Amino acid sequence: xxxxxxxxxxxxxxxxxxxxxxxxxxxxxxxxxxxxxxxxxxxxxxxxxxxxxxxxxxxxxxxxxxxxxxxxxxxxxxxxxxxxxxxxxxxxxxxxxxxxxxxxxxxxxxxxxx
Amino acid sequence: xxxxxxxxxxxxxxxxxxxxxxxxxxxxxxxxxxxxxxxxxxxxxxxxxxxxxxxxxxxxxxxxxxxxxxxxxxxxxxxxxxxxxxxxxxxxxxxxxxxxxxxxxxxxxxxxxxxx
Numbered sequence: 001x002x003x004x005x006x007x008x009x010x011x012x013x014x015x016x017x018x019x020x021x022x023x024x025x026x027x028x029x030x031x032x033x034x035x036x037x038x039x040x041x042x043x044x045x046x047x048x049x050x051x052x053x054x055x056x057x058x059x060x061x062x063x064x065x066x067x068x069x070x071x072x073x074x075x076x077x078x079x080x081x082x083x084x085x086x087x088x089x090x091x092x093x094x095x096x097x098x099x100x101x102x103x104x105x106x107x108x109x110x111x112x113x114x
Numbered sequence: 115x116x117x118x119x120x121x122x123x124x125x126x127x128x129x130x131x132x133x134x135x136x137x138x139x140x141x142x143x144x145x146x147x148x149x150x151x152x153x154x155x156x157x158x159x160x161x162x163x164x165x166x167x168x169x170x171x172x173x174x175x176x177x178x179x180x181x182x183x184x185x186x187x188x189x190x191x192x193x194x195x196x197x198x199x200x201x202x203x204x205x206x207x208x209x210x211x212x213x214x215x216x217x218x219x220x221x222x223x224x225x226x227x228x229x230x
Binding site for chain 2: 034042046100
């Protein structure tokens with residue numbers, strides 16, 4: 001994998017459903033994987049930064065896992081709420097050190113229906 | 115979380131004019147900021163790294179003479195799109211990282227540029 005790829009591109013779920021998205025990234029020269037939540041007309045909001053294989057992080061109903069050996073990360077949302085509607089971006093740090101440069105996927109747009 | 119602002123949020127200009135976009139980190143000093151752009155249905159793409167007190171470094175394929183970056187202070191970076199053309203119409207967004215802090219990048223809300 002040469003780029004960061006996210007799937008699905010979009011997702012529509014009912015309130016209360018749990019859902020998950022996938023982010024695939026190059027496993028060579030890996031430094032960190034970032035997840036952002038981006039609502040329209042607002043700044044992308046940082047959710048997680050993960051660096052170690054097997055990392056699992058949680059923030060309220062949202063959690064993420066990281067597999068650096070195979071180059072993927074999952075983002076889970078438990079019991080989706082309408083306010084979870086947003087575009088979720090993942091990004092891999094470019095290079096094998098903290099360059100600050102991010103390579104983004106295209107995002108997964110989630111719409112939660114009441 | 116940290117706050118990064120951008121101004122303007124939206125700009126429409128005529129072809130051939132130059133447009134300046136400001137990016138400010140409001141609650142921390144940022145020695146390094148980053149500029150990205152996003153074309154419709156595409157990913158955010160890194161354009162350049164803005165370094166306080168030194169020249170910006172540009173990603174491959176980004177024209178440095180077209181996209182002038184000035185990092186005049188520890189809280190302000192500006193991106194000037196010179197002699198803008200319709201193909202420069204895009205969404206431009208900046209980010210900043212706390213020095214010696216976690217790896218988290220803090221983003222501004224972005225600027226929508228439309229060149230007529």
